[in-house]
Amino acid sequence: MEFKTILFYIFSAVTIFAALRVITARNPVHAVLFLVLAFFNVAALWMLLQAEFLALALIMVYVGAVMVLFLFVVMMLDINIERVRQGFWSNLPLGAFVGLLMVAEMGVVLSGRYFGLANFPAQNLPADYSNTKELARVLYTEFAYPFEIASVILLVAIVVAVMLTLRRRKDTKAMNPADQIAVKAKDRMRLVKMAPEVELPVAAKKGGE
Amino acid sequence: MEATVLGFFEWLWGPLWAPLWALLEPVWPLIWTLVKIVLILVPLLLSVAYLTFWERKIIGWMQVRIGPNRVGPWGLLQPIADGMKLFFxxxxxxxxxxxxxxxxxxxxxxxxxxxxxxxxxxxxxxxxxxxxxxxxxxxxxxxxxxxxxxxxxxxxxxxxxxxxxxxxxxxxxxxxxxxxxxxxxxxxxxxxxxxxxxxxxxxxxxxxxxxxxxxxxxxxxxxxxxxxxxxxxxxxxxxxxxxxxxxxxxxxxxxxxxxxxxxxxxxxxxxxxxxxxxxxxxxxxxxxxxxxxxxxxxxxxxxxxxxxxxxxxxxxxxxxxxxxxxxxxxxxxxxxxxxxxxxxxxxxxxxxxxxxxxxxx
Incomplete structure (x- = not known):
């Protein structure tokens, strides 16, 4: 067995274990951390497929940013496990149906005429082949317009999300750093002219010093 | 560098090297990578130790103090002492x-x-x-x-x-x-x-x-x-x-x-x-x-x-x-x-x- 094959089985075993623990863990924070572990191992699997850009982007975007915020929210929520589990048996048939449907679809896709293994021979790329460069080349030439449209849609989504949650309080006491920096000493402090104190004549020196 | 190291071992072991190398060859890339990792991490951890010392010295001088100067010559063993303390x-x-x-x-x-x-x-x-x-x-x-x-x-x-x-x-x-x-x-x-x-x-x-x-x-x-x-x-x-x-x-x-x-x-x-x-x-x-x-x-x-x-x-x-x-x-x-x-x-x-x-x- 090739070393890569051993690695593949290790990573996939950990991925499956972590994914199972995501739905079975009692503590939601543990579940999120298992999801992070699953992402990490999926990234390693992609790395084995020589898709290094996707693998590293997965870690950077999902593990490094999205899951941190996720964890952040889950830690602050007071989730009642018992109440979450209440409808488990009544929802099970629907969940099982959706799950089976997904398995069936995956089976059709992976074994079908168009996506079967025979259609994707293993590729041995040269060592200096840059996945990132190839991806960028098609993204910025062939698919330039779809790419631009997708990014504009995402930008609009960001703006909308901010606008929906922005709620300015009336009594807010924000400060403007530009104003703070522009403050001069004379705006804050007033120098008062006073008559100088009159010094009394010094008493006669005592001897002995 | 790899060839030099291998050449040195060959000289060191003499005729025994050939059978040993046959045993070692499949795992040699792993061993060599581990050696390189050690070569990076040991100096790194030493620099970490002495960076803490340097920091205390520099901040000391900037605040017109002396900084650590008791453990070893010029206080140079201070990070070692700190490490031992934390370890135990x-x-x-x-x-x-x-x-x-x-x-x-x-x-x-x-x-x-x-x-x-x-x-x-x-x-x-x-x-x-x-x-x-x-x-x-x-x-x-x-x-x-x-x-x-x-x-x-x-x-x-x-x-x-x-x-x-x-x-x-x-x-x-x-x-x-x-x-x-x-x-x-x-x-x-x-x-x-x-x-x-x-x-x-x-x-x-x-x-x-x-x-x-x-x-x-x-x-x-x-x-x-x-x-x-x-x-x-x-x-x-x-x-x-x-x-x-x-x-x-x-x-x-x-x-x-x-x-x-x-x-x-x-x-x-x-x-x-x-x-x-x-x-x-x-x-x-x-x-x-x-x-x-x-x-x-x-x-x-x-x-x-x-x-x-x-x-x-x-x-x-x-x-x-x-x-x-x-x-x-x-x-x-x-x-x-x-x-x-x-x-x-x-x-x-x-x-x-x-x-x-x-x-x-």
Whole structure:
């Protein structure tokens, strides 16, 4: 067995274990951390497929940013496990149906005429082949317009999300750093002219010093 | 280097070498990689130890004190004594802590700080993994570092560590963005994601031809990005003046409150290893890595060491100089100053590269 094959089985075993623990863990924070572990191992699997850009982007975007915020929210929520589990048996048939449907679809896709293994021979790329460069080349030439449209849609989504949650309080006491920096000493402090104190004549020196 | 080592063993073992090599050959790449990892990590951990000593000395001098001078000659054994003390102290577990995650926290802090060194080139060819996507790897690995703080902050089940976890997650994600955007300009001008190629790309230019290599490094044409990257680097490592995560006068010591002994030392090691990493990354991206600043002196690892030492001195200098930023000002600097500035500068560099005035060909 090739070393890569051993690695593949290790990573996939950990991925499956972590994914199972995501739905079975009692503590939601543990579940999120298992999801992070699953992402990490999926990234390693992609790395084995020589898709290094996707693998590293997965870690950077999902593990490094999205899951941190996720964890952040889950830690602050007071989730009642018992109440979450209440409808488990009544929802099970629907969940099982959706799950089976997904398995069936995956089976059709992976074994079908168009996506079967025979259609994707293993590729041995040269060592200096840059996945990132190839991806960028098609993204910025062939698919330039779809790419631009997708990014504009995402930008609009960001703006909308901010606008929906922005709620300015009336009594807010924000400060403007530009104003703070522009403050001069004379705006804050007033120098008062006073008559100088009159010094009394010094008493006669005592001897002995 | 590999051939020299093998030749030496062949000479050492004489006729016994051939059967031994037959046994060793299948696992030799693994052994050789482990040797290289040790060669990187041992000097790194030693530098971490002596960086703490250097920091205490420098801050001492800046505050007109002497600093540690009792253990060993000139206090040079102080970090060893500190390490021994931390090593033999008891590791305490708070009774309400989530024990597994409490142990995982420090591990998650130190692991990315060490793993990132895999792609750092120290001199031509002196690199553990010369991968094409080196910059992406660095960004990905350093973005994982925040988990150590968040996990330890939550697992401690205490208020101050949790505050630190919240501060850290917001601060580190914010500054990662400006760091990543600043790096985009470096990638644009060097046309590569490989760290070795980024350094080599800085060796060419009009000034380099005149023998003034230092002026053709990335710091000069990308000066605002150099500043953004360096300041974001300070914020990313949670060092003063951006150390609200620790904030000893507000939240005692943040995520480290409940930790003791070796588990505390892990956070300490991670912080200093990250500082050295940021120094190495800044030297490679903006200060020409191992390249010599003037034409008549040879390139080499010593130049990288000098550059890293200067940046580390800068880290210590600002710690002794500036008061701590207020939290909302940190967020303002990250999101309202650095992010727009980097976005504008990406556009400027893009237009510059496409115009006839371009200096990158």
């Amino acid at each position: 102290k008891e590791v305490l577990f708070p009774s309400a802590a989530d024990k597994k995650l409490f142990i995982l926290g420090p591990i998650m802090a130190i692991a990315p700080a060490l793993a990132a060194w895999a792609v750092i080139p120290f001199a031509p060819g002196w690199v553990l993994a010369n991968v094409n996507a080196g910059v992406l790897y660095l960004l990905a690995i350093s973005s994982v570092g925040v988990y150590g703080i968040i996990i330890s902050g939550w697992a401690s089940n205490s208020k101050y560590p949790f505050f630190a976890a919240m501060r850290a997650s917001a601060q580190m994600i914010s500054y990662e963005i400006s760091m990543g955007l600043a790096l985009i300009t470096v990638l644009m001008v060097s046309n590569s994601l490989n760290l070795t190629e980024i350094v080599v790309a800085q060796s060419a230019g009009r000034f380099a031809d005149m023998g003034l290599g230092a002026l053709s490094w990335n710091w000069l044409p990308l000066l605002p990005m150099f500043g953004v990257y360096l300041i974001s680097g300070v914020a990313e490592t949670n060092r003063a003046p951006f150390d609200v995560v620790e904030g000893e006068s507000e939240i005692v010591a943040g995520h480290m409150v409940e930790y003791s002994g070796m588990s505390f030392a892990m956070f300490f090691l991670a912080e200093y290893a990250n500082m050295i990493l940021i120094a190495a990354m800044t030297s490679i991206f903006f200060l020409g890595g191992w390249l010599s600043p003037v034409g008549f002196l040879p390139d080499g690892f010593h130049w990288l060491a000098v550059k890293m030492a200067s940046i580390l001195f800068f880290f210590l200098w600002i710690r002794a100089t500036f008061p701590r930023y207020r939290y909302d000002h940190i967020m303002r600097l990250g999101w309202k100053v650095f992010v727009p500035l980097t976005l504008v500068w990406i556009l400027v560099v893009g237009v510059w590269m496409m115009s006839p005035l371009t200096i990158w060909k």
